[in-house]
Amino acid sequence: MRAVKRIVFKNLKLNKKRTFGTILGITLSTMLICTVLILFFSFYHIIIASNTNSFGYYHMKVGSIHKDELETLKLNRDIKEVYPVFSIGVSELETNKKEIKKVLILSMDEDVSKHLGYKLLDGKYPETENEIVFSTHCIKDTLYNIGDTITLNINMSDFKSEEISKAVQKTYKIVGIAEYGEGRPYALVGDAKDYMAMDAYIVLKDSRNYKEVLPEIENKYCNSFCQQNEFILQMESFDFENPNIKIVFGIGSAILFIVLLMSIFSIRNAFMISITEQMKLYGMLRSVGATKRQLKKSVILEGLLLSIIGIPVGIMFGILLIYLLFFCVNIIVGEYYFENMKYLEVYLSIYPILIASLLSIINIYFSSSSAVRKVKKIVPIEVLKNSGGITSKNIKVPKWIRKYMKIGGTIAYKNLKRSKKKYRATIVSLIICVFSFILANSLIEGALESARKRFHIKDYNIFVQNIHLLNQEELKQLENLNDIHTSYKAYYSGYLYHSENKSDGYLEIYDLSKIKSNPYFSIIQDGECDPDNQGYIHCTSGHANLLIVALDNKTYQRYLKELKLDAHKMKKKGILIDLLPSCEQIESSQCERDYVYQENDIIEGIYHGEKMSFEVAKVTSTIPLGVTTHERSSKLIVALSDYPDMNLKLHSIGIDAKNPYQTYEDIMKINEKLDVYNYAKEQRRELSFFYLLQLLLYCFLFLIGGIAVINIFNTITSNVRLRQNEFAILKSIGMTQKEFHQMIVLEAIFYSVKSLIIGIGFGILGSFMVSNYILHEKFQIPYSSILISIIFIFLFVLLVMHYSLSKIGKQNIIETIRNENI
Amino acid sequence: MEILKVENLTKIYGKEENEVIALDHVSFSIEKGEFVAIVGASGSGKSTLLHLIGGVDRPTSGRVYIEGKDIYDSDDDKLAIFRRRQVGLIYQFYNLIPILNVEENITLPLDLDNHKIEKEKLEELLKLLGLENRKKHLPNELSGGQQQRTSIGRALITNPALILADEPTGNLDSKTSDEIVHLLKKANKEYKQTIIMITHNLEIASCADRIIKLEDGKVIEVK
Structure with a gap:
């Protein structure tokens, strides 16, 4: 054995070039695996962190939970953490633009607030029940600042409710400003003696089996509503439903496959070259009486020695490379990257290093083993004759x-x-x-x-809603804006959220059998819809209300093209939007349609007291340009030119502006009631x-x-x-x-x-x-x-x-x- | 007729302290059809002399004339062409191309010259070498003697002015050695082939027409 060791050491030392070549092969492939794995881990964590930074880290929110239930929940063996959040109530805050903001007042421990993504930007965290912290979104456009005192009328009923009742007056000292991902108006107070409801945010011990654990918890503790944090759950359990993330991980897996293939081959090749060049040496050793076992040991020893140098160096270079890469990337695009994360950070954990080392070791072991097989087959004289x-x-x-x-x-x-x-x-x-x-x-x-x-x-960068609220002069101002390159206009028959008379301007459908039965909709006595359970169907006085949206000619033609419909056969026909965009692939109860209408069916109803009927040309989830994608409700899309007498009003425009930032400001100046989005x-x-x-x-x-x-x-x-x-x-x-x-x-x-x-x-x-x-x-x-x-x-x-x-x-x-x- | 003339041939390897004089002003000449053996101890300069005559190395000084022409007047490429036309080299370790079979190894110098191979001549040569049944075999499928006979075939195929054999029997047993020497003699007699052979073995050397003895890079005896 001593002789074998000596020969291996000498051989490596004397043939520096070859030794270097083999080490280089090992180093490079370890580096490649290490870099790609760290890249993966980093990206994975960046994606999760960009979400948790904004919305906090939890797996499920259990709404309106009782105090006793909270205690038993904490004892659940599948649950790691329970964060209680108290809803104090809702208050109104007047801005200097004479707008009223509804503010949700919450209370939670400072620790919990950090876990749930609330970030204190200025001042301190409220400690007593008289201290309050406002969100940036909340305090914007108001005259208040840190140190001021504010008196609020707090309504302790539901936030969604229109009227404010049971108001309690309270005075607070503003001690800080905080931020939360969505930018929703909220305020945090120190201590909650009286609260309206308590929600519990749950963190599971092992989120990978959430599909079994969470329904159990839901069954036991869900008094009003439960909301799973689907993004985190899917990310952690690698059970992706989001097609974008599916693609990113698909690409990732393909890259990993190529990298593994390359590295396996790279190491194998380095070993084979080394062995081939040493064949004569092995032949000589065999001829002077070295046993097969000794030769095997010498090959394995060589592999071991080379990996002791090659693997750590490869890992070191891999880590250096990823830092260098992220450094360059941050310089180039760092500022605009993920929301709430200004820079890409390397997520360095032991796992990628361990996996890379392990893969390299396995790889080297198998490469040496196949080299050993080659060496074992040596017939000394043939090798010496160099004739194999x-x-x-x-x-x-x-x-x-x-x-x-x-x-x-x-x-x-x-x-x-x-x-x-x-x-x-x-x-x-x-x-x-x-x-x-x-x-x-x-x-x-x-x-x-x-x-x-x-x-x-999107073919537009500015989207304007609520145009129907403008007067003639303001409408003219909007239409005469200089920077409008192209625009897509949608005319609505009614505005449910804005109208006092709820069915005004809708197509009233009295045949309730046309509504698809689903768990979210029920009819109570005498054909009346249950006002508490009507899903997305706006149902009043025994009829459903279907929104009619008309498009200007250009937008309509584009829409038809997108749906592959023949414009000539579309006279007086409507297109029914009655599916969520994601529903075409997914079959789930949440993806139920609202109506039973199919292609070529006739929708009959009353519009402004007159009987009207529309033939359905297509049922789709595709939303035309110029119509908001945020609403879930069903719509019937028609051409404006087909129905000039319907008294439809311009409601929204998608504008392609050359200078969207300036145009955004200009539109805001016309009327503050407009909803303007800058997509640029x-x-x-x-x-x-x-x-x-x-x-x-x-x-x-x-x-x-x-x-x-x-x-x-x-x-x-x-x-x-x-x-x-x-x-x-x-x-x-x-x-x-x-x-x-x-x-x-x-x-x-x-x-x-x-x-x-x-x-x-x-x-x-x-x-x-x-x-x-x-x-x-x-x-x-x-x-x-x-x-x-x-x-x-x-x-x-x-x-x-x-x-x-x-x-x-x-x-x-x-x-x-x-x-x-x- | 004088076919080879060596004039003051000197070859020095290394520089200054490491300087080794392998050949020291060697001069002699050889007539056409002669069979000459060069003998000497290890390191006496025999192989260096042979390689310089064959044009595979360049001398430090001195000249080599083959058929009256100084071979070192030419550049490397011309020298290579000269080698394949005028010189047949036979090595102790045969040095056949491992991927070419017997026939292909033998005809290689002709192929290099784009010469058509005369089938009859090849068959005759294979018969002379005793390799008729081995012509499609690769070198690793042959015995040492057969490999050496192939390399003799490769040297003979172009009818070169000179055949240079560097210890052609050094790697073979005595029976096979006798066969090889016999073969070389036969080539010398039948084809009037000029042959210069290096050997340690005085018995083999005695088969030659003339023996040149080298010691420390100098010719000390010509018999």
Whole structure:
């Protein structure tokens, strides 16, 4: 054993170049795995953190829970934490714009507030029942500031209720300003002696089995309502329903697959090169009596020594690389990244490091084991004669090779055919490189394409609602704004939330059998709808109210095109929006439709006292441009030109403005009652996300490319080194330098072509699978990646060949032959 | 007729302290059709001399004339072409191309020159070498003697002016060695082939027409 150890140490020390090459292989692949894993963990945590930063970290909210129940809830074995939050009541706050804000007053421990995403921006946290902290959204546009005293009329009934009753007057000192994700008006007070309701926010011990645990808790403790924090639950249990997150994780898994493939091959290759170069040594050791066990030990020992250096260095470089990457990314796009998170932070935990080390160790172990198998098969004299791995089959060299490529081509062809094993490593390296490149590129292209589609779904950047509240002059001002590039207009028949007469302006449907029976809707005696259970159907005095929305011609034509409907067959027909956008794929009780109408059915009802009927051209979830996507209620979409006498009023406009920030300000000046949304900000943030994605994917491609290049470089140079004797013989019997180079170039071309054919084939197959199963996009042959691969492989292989040959060319023919024969 | 003339051939390896004089002003000449053996102890410069005659290395000084032409007047490529046309090299370790079979190894110098291979000549040569039944075999499927015979075939196929054999029997048993020497003699007699052979073995050397003895890079005896 001592002898084996000595030989291994000496061998590693004396053959510094080869040792370095193997360590480099291990380091690079460990680095790659480590970087990608940390990237994953970081992204995963960033996504979760961006949500918890805004809305807090909890798994379920149990509304209106009793005190005793709270205590038993705390004892539940599946629950880790219970955060009680007290609702004190609702108050009104007057702004200096003469607007009234409804403020929800809560009370909770400072600790709980931190867990639930409330952030104190200024001042201190309220400690007594007379201290209060307002949200930024709340205090904005008011005359109050920290240190002021405020008297509030607190209504202790439900927040949603329209009237304020049971009002209690209380005086508070404002001690601070806080922020909460949604920007909803709220205030926090110190101590809650009297409260309206208590909600409990639950954190589970293990959220992965939430599907079994949470329903049990719901059954026991849900007095009024329970709300699961679906985002966190899905993220933590890897049970994604959100298609965007599904895609991100799909891409992630594909990247991880490529990385693992590359790293497995990289390490295996490094070991095989090392073993092949040492074959003669092993042969000699065998011939002087080393047992197979001793040889095995020497290979394993070598692997162990190399991994002791290679793995920690790889992990170190991996961590450095990710910090460097995030540093660069933060400089480029940091400011606009996830909401409430200004910068990307590396999430460094022990798991990615452990996984990367473990994967590398397993990888090295299997690579050494296959090297051991190779070493065990050694027949000493064959290895010493350097004659293994060649098959003596009769090869017919194609005539065109003989004719056009002469002896160089013939020898190159025979070489490739007869010593397949020698080329296998090079060819497999090239195949994996081409395959990974094409796959990664189509992943990038596809991911970017689908990101582009999602981000540019809106054709407008300003959305204005409640236009019906404007007078004629104000309406004129709005329509005459300079910066309106294109606009999409929607005219509403009525405004349920704004109208005192609730059914005014709606199509009244008296046939209640047209309403789909669902758990959220019930009819009480005499065909009256239950006012407490009517879901999203606005039902009054025994009839349902269907909103009619008319679109201007341009918007309507675009909508028809989007729905693939023929404009000529649409005269006096309506399109029924009666599905949630997500419902077309998901079957669940929450996705019930409101009405039973199908295509070609007639909707009959009374509009302003007159009987009207509409033929349904289509039932859809697609909402036209210019109509708010936030409302759940069903709508009947018609063309404005078909119904000029319906007295429909302009309600909302989607505006494509060149300078959305200025236009936003201009519109706000017209009338403050308008609801104006500026999507430009959101788009800018999303666009930066898109650039970030692009940057990260290209970094990854660069990393993979770099490793593939080093891998191929190692393989080719080693192959050339192993064949230098053969080259010297050819030269000694009279092959000129030109012929020699010709032969090498042809050889490179032969195996590049072979690798490209196989690599491109697999690459196309991989791209097909990526577009079909991960991105759900239409498959397109990745021509540009194929072309880049072809050019790159030829150039690269030729360059590496020339590099290694230039080193050999300097050697003396006789010296080379003699060294090999000793 | 003089086919080879070596004039003041000197080869020095290394520089300054590490300087080794492998050949020291060696001069001699060889007639066409002669069979010459070069003998000497290890490190006496035999192989260096042979390689310089064969044009696979360049001398520090001195000249080598083959058929009256100074071979070191040419550049590397011309020298390579000269080698494949005028010189046949036979090594102790055969140095066959492992991926080429017997026939392909033998015809390699002709292939390099884009010369058509005369089937009859090849068959005759294979018969002479006793390799008729082995022509499709790869070097690793042959015995040492068969490999050496292949390398002799490769040297003979171009009818070179000179055959240079560097210890052709050094790696073979005595029976096979006898066969190889017999073969070389046969080539010398039948094809009037000029042969220069390096050997340790004085018995084998005695088969030659003439023996040149080297010691410390100098010719000390010509018999």
